[in-house]
Amino acid sequence: MQFLADADLSLPQALRDIHRLAVEQPIEGKVADYIPALATADAIRCGIAFATLDGEVHTAGDAELPFSIQSISKVFGLVLAMQRMGDGLWRRVGMEPSGQPFNSIVQLEWEHGIPRNPFINAGAILVADTLVAHFSSSRQAFLSFVRRLAGSEYCDVNDEVLASETRHGSRNAALAYLMKSFGNLEAEVDEVLAHYFFQCSVEMSCKELATSLLFLANQGMHPITGEKVTSPRDAHRVNAILSTSGMYDQSGQFAFAVGLPAKSGVGGGIVAIVPGHGVIAAWSPPLNRHGNSTRGLSMITELASRLGLSIF
Amino acid sequence: MQFLADADLSLPQALRDIHRLAVEQPIEGKVADYIPALATADAIRCGIAFATLDGEVHTAGDAELPFSIQSISKVFGLVLAMQRMGDGLWRRVGMEPSGQPFNSIVQLEWEHGIPRNPFINAGAILVADTLVAHFSSSRQAFLSFVRRLAGSEYCDVNDEVLASETRHGSRNAALAYLMKSFGNLEAEVDEVLAHYFFQCSVEMSCKELATSLLFLANQGMHPITGEKVTSPRDAHRVNAILSTSGMYDQSGQFAFAVGLPAKSGVGGGIVAIVPGHGVIAAWSPPLNRHGNSTRGLSMITELASRLGLSIF
Amino acid sequence: MQFLADADLSLPQALRDIHRLAVEQPIEGKVADYIPALATADAIRCGIAFATLDGEVHTAGDAELPFSIQSISKVFGLVLAMQRMGDGLWRRVGMEPSGQPFNSIVQLEWEHGIPRNPFINAGAILVADTLVAHFSSSRQAFLSFVRRLAGSEYCDVNDEVLASETRHGSRNAALAYLMKSFGNLEAEVDEVLAHYFFQCSVEMSCKELATSLLFLANQGMHPITGEKVTSPRDAHRVNAILSTSGMYDQSGQFAFAVGLPAKSGVGGGIVAIVPGHGVIAAWSPPLNRHGNSTRGLSMITELASRLGLSIF
Amino acid sequence: MQFLADADLSLPQALRDIHRLAVEQPIEGKVADYIPALATADAIRCGIAFATLDGEVHTAGDAELPFSIQSISKVFGLVLAMQRMGDGLWRRVGMEPSGQPFNSIVQLEWEHGIPRNPFINAGAILVADTLVAHFSSSRQAFLSFVRRLAGSEYCDVNDEVLASETRHGSRNAALAYLMKSFGNLEAEVDEVLAHYFFQCSVEMSCKELATSLLFLANQGMHPITGEKVTSPRDAHRVNAILSTSGMYDQSGQFAFAVGLPAKSGVGGGIVAIVPGHGVIAAWSPPLNRHGNSTRGLSMITELASRLGLSIF
Structure with a gap:
């Protein structure tokens, strides 16, 4: 992962670009309606945040609005x-x-x-x-x-x-x-x-989600609070299970296309761990048939591709 | 993956140690017998090779004996x-x-x-x-x-x-x-x-296997022949599928414990890709109930742990 | 079904014989213990009753003791x-x-x-x-x-x-x-x-069970109370489902060996309908691995064979 | 089964009525096309035969045309x-x-x-x-x-x-x-x-099919040839399995609605055993989604209902 050298400067710009590309596309997918309270989510909302191990959080769009984190x-x-x-x-x-x-x-x-x-x-x-x-x-x-x-x-x-x-x-x-x-x-x-x-039923924003999971990108230690949340080994383990099983029945495809440990929820959120670098959180309520946010997938796929983030 | 700096010098030694530890243990598991021709494999054989992107292949044990590569x-x-x-x-x-x-x-x-x-x-x-x-x-x-x-x-x-x-x-x-x-x-x-x-039914040695798959650790380009075997994207994809599905019904556990894309065969071989660094191949015929080589698993797990090889 | 002509006189004797044969055999099977209250059933109890459409109920053994009818x-x-x-x-x-x-x-x-x-x-x-x-x-x-x-x-x-x-x-x-x-x-x-x-959790005796289901052997009309419990068509339908599905995962085997619509329960009871003639009820708590009473099966199989009761 | 007394005289008439009713209905279902050679069957053909134990075979419609007996x-x-x-x-x-x-x-x-x-x-x-x-x-x-x-x-x-x-x-x-x-x-x-x-791929007519299976309605003995084809017990057994499993995934429904041991084939034929009386064979190529002939089902259901043929 050689992205930091040249990408860091442009990370805020990359997020803005990617967000703009996403919201310019017609909305695909369908807001979750298996419970009525989720069906009222605003389909047009869309945000992304990238928290890095140095404590910075770069964002674009509705990255500070809380949403239902679900899974x-x-x-x-x-x-x-x-x-x-x-x-x-x-x-x-x-x-x-x-x-x-x-x-x-x-x-x-x-x-x-x-x-x-x-x-x-x-x-x-x-x-x-x-x-x-x-x-x-x-x-x-x-x-x-x-x-x-x-x-x-x-x-x-x-x-x-x-x-x-x-x-x-x-x-x-x-x-x-x-x-x-x-x-x-x-x-x-x-x-x-x-x-x-x-x-x-807990609600968090992209910014809060990305920040909260930084320890998974940092061998178990939260870089901001300094708390040793897990051992390095347990952080690897969580990432491993995320990698094979975090994206519902599309986990293989996500590993194939993006190559990052990640977890999605039917509230439209997706978090992706970039080991050694940080955490991405994206949010947009409309889901594909696997239950994953369509715009969330697009934004993270594009970001990973531009920055060369795959762990593989 | 910061292992190269200090580990390279000691890689040959690490392989020898790990191999010795493995063969000192009592043999667990059972040589595959679902076809008679495999059942004759010598349970005592055991080898390991680590081919690195610079073209070196470090080995220990029976790393140059051909065996049935199977899956x-x-x-x-x-x-x-x-x-x-x-x-x-x-x-x-x-x-x-x-x-x-x-x-x-x-x-x-x-x-x-x-x-x-x-x-x-x-x-x-x-x-x-x-x-x-x-x-x-x-x-x-x-x-x-x-x-x-x-x-x-x-x-x-x-x-x-x-x-x-x-x-x-x-x-x-x-x-x-x-x-x-x-x-x-x-x-x-x-x-x-x-x-x-x-x-x-093809037979290869650990050394040959590790060498042959180097392109998967190198964005698709074989570092010795210079052949562009796949695109970087396709190399990532193969590693992704290896990561979720390469170790039979123990793939999740292997990701959990080792954290490397890998593939095993009932001939007792296991290959593991270390993106950006090289390829490990291990061989020992006795298998656990999942069809994975018991000593092969031990050696690769130990090596990944010592050198901090997990992609997570 | 030509059994009535010569069998009626000997039905009481046949029931006594069959019951004696059953209790002379060593007890096979195991009293249900998936709930503690059933596990206390007395394994040695054994009874059989044959209620005929004329209102008679012939019995042998513990046919008047109530037991858990379960399924x-x-x-x-x-x-x-x-x-x-x-x-x-x-x-x-x-x-x-x-x-x-x-x-x-x-x-x-x-x-x-x-x-x-x-x-x-x-x-x-x-x-x-x-x-x-x-x-x-x-x-x-x-x-x-x-x-x-x-x-x-x-x-x-x-x-x-x-x-x-x-x-x-x-x-x-x-x-x-x-x-x-x-x-x-x-x-x-x-x-x-x-x-x-x-x-x-209702408890009934063999005598009560056999009597209660007589309408299924009589086109839906209960011959003692005169109540039209179901239409003839619905009586046939219940018998049809009993015939394919009444004996758990041994229904096919029971149809094969006995050839009567029947239902068993893990309390050790079995009822079998003899269309046009009457109803058999047998009880003995020890069960085979399918959940059917072992002695109950033996007694009904033997009775059906002696009297030629198969509907096929 | 008290139908013989009054029904025998009218059996030929009943068959003719039932056949006419069937062919007057619009054709439902679809001729089997999973293999091309079956797809050419003439959807309009329709026949029925009832062979009785006395050696008579009553027929209506295309009962002497051979068709693919399939299952x-x-x-x-x-x-x-x-x-x-x-x-x-x-x-x-x-x-x-x-x-x-x-x-x-x-x-x-x-x-x-x-x-x-x-x-x-x-x-x-x-x-x-x-x-x-x-x-x-x-x-x-x-x-x-x-x-x-x-x-x-x-x-x-x-x-x-x-x-x-x-x-x-x-x-x-x-x-x-x-x-x-x-x-x-x-x-x-x-x-x-x-x-x-x-x-x-064998072809037979309704008349031949009904005749050939008479032994199953007669305790294993073929009433015309006198051949003891099976023991009485084995005849009961075949009827029992036909009863639970002869009509594909509609076997329960057929037992429920008709109550006779029966077997169908995707050529459009259905045979039904009437123990102690005879064998019905019906044929019409169009099938329902379970693979059973729609007109064949109608004709046999109607005949069983009119004559009170259910074994239950």
Whole structure:
């Protein structure tokens, strides 16, 4: 990755260009509507941020507007659980790509209630179970963790989204009860789901998201707070799982086209880790059929291509 | 990846250490016996090679003995097909991890004869079909390609292995006929399988394997021959698919633990790409239950850890 | 079916013989222990009853002891739902054999929340949903229905079994929530499960069971009460589904070996319909690996063979 | 089944009525076109025959025109294999309904190469393997068997259909090679498929079909030739499997609506066994989406309803 030498000066310009290109295109895809509260997101919003290890955050567009982080919360949940449980976590959740749509119950049945990885819904519910079992108030612990990483007290839950998630959570309840039936859930299903829906309903901006995950680009140490969030080895591990499983059923294609560990959410956000350099966060609500933001994908693909960011 | 500065001098020593550690351990795992000709491999053989972009190849142990490359041949087949077919190839084979055992027929059925990626058997058979359809003698073309990359005229097919593969190829025939029934195979099944079994039966040494794949660590250009084997983009793509799908149903775990694009074969070989630096090839016949060489895994994991090679 | 002429006189003797043969054999199989309350059933108990259309009930062994009817309750639930909903029921549940273990969630996922038939757990939960939605108190309605058919006020729920079912009902909750997520459940999941666990926990004797289902052998009319429980067509339909799907994953084998519509439960009961003649009910708690009573199977197979009862 | 008393006199009239009703309806469904030679069948042809145990054959419409029996041949193949192999056959093929489309490869993979029953394609190919292994010329043996049962020397193979089957047999080849890979096929795949395609390509008329299967309605004894084709027990068994698995993925619905053991073929034929009375054969080429003749279904359903033929 030789981009820093000549690219740094032009990074703000590159972001502006890329953002402009994206918003000039007709909007493709469809804002998530599987829960009503998400369907009201403004399709026209579009932002991008690149936080670098020196503490700078370059942005373009709506990079400071908070949006529903949805599945991106799975990264924070996983890191928090790794901190508390150590390698014991990996006896209860796998680290292999799933090869199935993100909420498939079939694989969970075949594999006796052990989710394939922590980024499919079943895996994130399992992780939520470990948090509920470990913390007296797992929701508060989650929020504190995110705020500390983002350096912002403003990250918070959207109550309307939370209520909507809870009302439309039957499939996640099915996943949770199935794991419970295999003995792979410790806490009560209701509590686990309450935590899971809570973390999905947190709102953050591109700027906050990019800042909060800098430790993953920096061997586990957050370059701004100085906090050792994970060991170098665990940072590599999170990046590895992001790389094979972070972009739903399009993970292979994203690795193929972009080559960065990344995670997306149905709120339209995508974060991508650039090891040794920084973190990109992009946001635009309309999604493709895989559940990934179409403009988010375009902007990150273009940025990675211009700056030569692929880890491969 | 800052290892070169201080590690280069000690690379030969590191390889010797790692090799000694590996052979001092009791042998775990079992030599492949799904075809009789492989079952005769000498379980005690063990070698490792690290070819670097400057043209050096450091080795330890049995690094110059040829062995059956088996599924590692899928990498050569894929690159040869990419050269000839361009992006049209990706309409007939996917690039997503499979989440299924390497020879599963279930997924092929669900996905209407489009194999998930070129490193599962169905995908490699599909790639073989494109080679058979494109070359007047695809087997000769394959062998010439491998020899040129390895810089060795000695790479050749083991006739006994080839005969054994052919006699025990019913499952691969089932995969081929299933793709044929979905209209995703152009050539005659018999010819396609003949090519596929041929490439699986090629023998190479660790030294030859590491040398031959250097272009994947060098943006597509072979540093010794100077041949532009693929575009930089296609080199990244091959590494990306290796990263999510190269180690059978243990690909996620390998990314998690080692963090390098890699491919293994049931002959006991493993190759791992270190982008910007070189290629590691390890060999030891006994396999774990996933079909990966146990000592090969140990040696590569240890080497990557000592030298800090993870791409994450 | 020419058995009546010469067999009627000897039916009591045949039942005694068959019962003696069964209890003389060593006990094979294992009492159900998936819920603790069932595990306490007395493995040595064994009874059989044959109720004929003329109102006689011949018995041998423990034919008047109540036991947990478990999945046999699915027959009563289905008939009650058919009475209330008519053919609309079949838009929400299928009538095809499942080819899968009785509680498989995989098929339910593939088929978008439409259970294959009313005798797998998902199907019976769907039927319970229609009862909950239709009756002000579906549990009371169920119990009244069963008592009326059995001609006995003593049929009742075992509270300990009910509590145990409820505590260990995670897998059934998973099935219910999955159907809910596909929009195929009207009532609240908790209420539906409460009904389902209630009906599974009803206790009846062989004598009561055989009597209660006589209408299925008599074109829908109960020969003792004179009640027209179903139309002749619906009686045929219930028998048809029993025939393809009543004996879990051993339904084909039972049709093959015995040739009578039948339903079993993990409490060790089996009922078999002899169209035009009567109903057999057998009970012995130890189960084979398919969940069917081993002695129950032996007794019914032997009786059907001696009397030439096969519908084929 | 009390139909004989009053229905016998009117059986010819009933057949004529039912046939007229059927041909007066607009044609629904689509002539099979998965192989070109079948696609040329005349959609307007329509016939029905009812052979009774006294040796009479009542017919209406095109009941003496030969058509491609296709999957109905699986019944003859099974009976021939049962004659030769006895109960050993059931170690290599199951007797449970499949719950999957008739040619699904998924189940075969899950169940390690043991087909679920002899009426799915894999099961019939397995049966073909036993015939090839047993007879010096299995094709000749099959044809002689069918001719003897039908009392007609004219039953023969349609060479054009046979050639077409062979050219489009990739999916069946996949099934055969998959079974071979599990060690559940004795003979060479090519020979097994040659037999299988041969028996599918036999042509018979409704009259010949109904006559040929009379033994299944008569405890195994052919009432015209006097030949004891199977034991009573084996006749019941064949009827049992027909009952759960004879009508592709509509077997449950057919049992539900008609209640007779039956087998259909994509040539548009359906045979239905009326135990103790006779055999119905109907033919009309257009098929519904399950592969069953739409007019064939109508005619048999109507006849069974009018005469009260259900075994339930």
